[in-house]
Amino acid sequence: MRGKLARPVREGVVGKRTSNAGTSLDGLPRGLDHFPSRSFAINTAWLTVVMLAVDLIAATQHLLLHGHLAKAEPKTLRYRLLHVAARMTRGQRRLWLRIQRCWPWAHDLAAAFARLATLPVPLG
Numbered sequence: 001m002r003g004k005l006a007r008p009v010r011e012g013v014v015g016k017r018t019s020n021a022g023t024s025l026d027g028l029p030r031g032l033d034h035f036p037s038r039s040f041a042i043n044t045a046w047l048t049v050v051m052l053a054v055d056l057i058a059a060t061q062h063l064l065l066h067g068h069l070a071k072a073e074p075k076t077l078r079y080r081l082l083h084v085a086a087r088m089t090r091g092q093r094r095l096w097l098r099i100q101r102c103w104p105w106a107h108d109l110a111a112a113f114a115r116l117a118t119l120p121v122p123l124g
Contacts, residue, residue, distance in 0.1 A: 063119065064112040069105075080105045081112070 035043040057077065061070050069077065084105070087098040097113065099106045 060112075064115045065108070066111075067108075069108055081109050084109060 036046050037043055054074075057074055061072070061077075065072075069080065072080075084103055085100055089096045089098055099109060103109075
């Protein structure tokens with residue numbers, strides 16, 4: 001890069017946000033300011049799926065989780081609960097979820113599944 005000076009970049013700073021379009025009420029970015037396509041129909045479907053995912057995470061936090069995880073950000077839930085190394089097995093006419101005991105949040109995930117099992121089945 002002869003003749004051009006590289007701009008210094010501060011660690012952790014990507015760029016200045018000029019609008020609040022992709023932020024939530026707490027001011028954290030959520031990525032909703034960048035749609036995946038130029039097509040309105042594709043963006044409508046994508047936004048519908050995103051809204052369903054947000055509703056599922058909110059319902060899971062409200063019904064199944066307690067303590068810090070009940071108020072955690074989606075990124076934290078992804079890291080601690082959704083990306084767990086586990087194995088589903090069948091035996092004794094049941095499905096078993098085998099979670100490694102050394103996983104730091106194994107107890108929280110097992111408690112969430114136990115709470116899920118106690119919820120009444122919706123009639124519909």
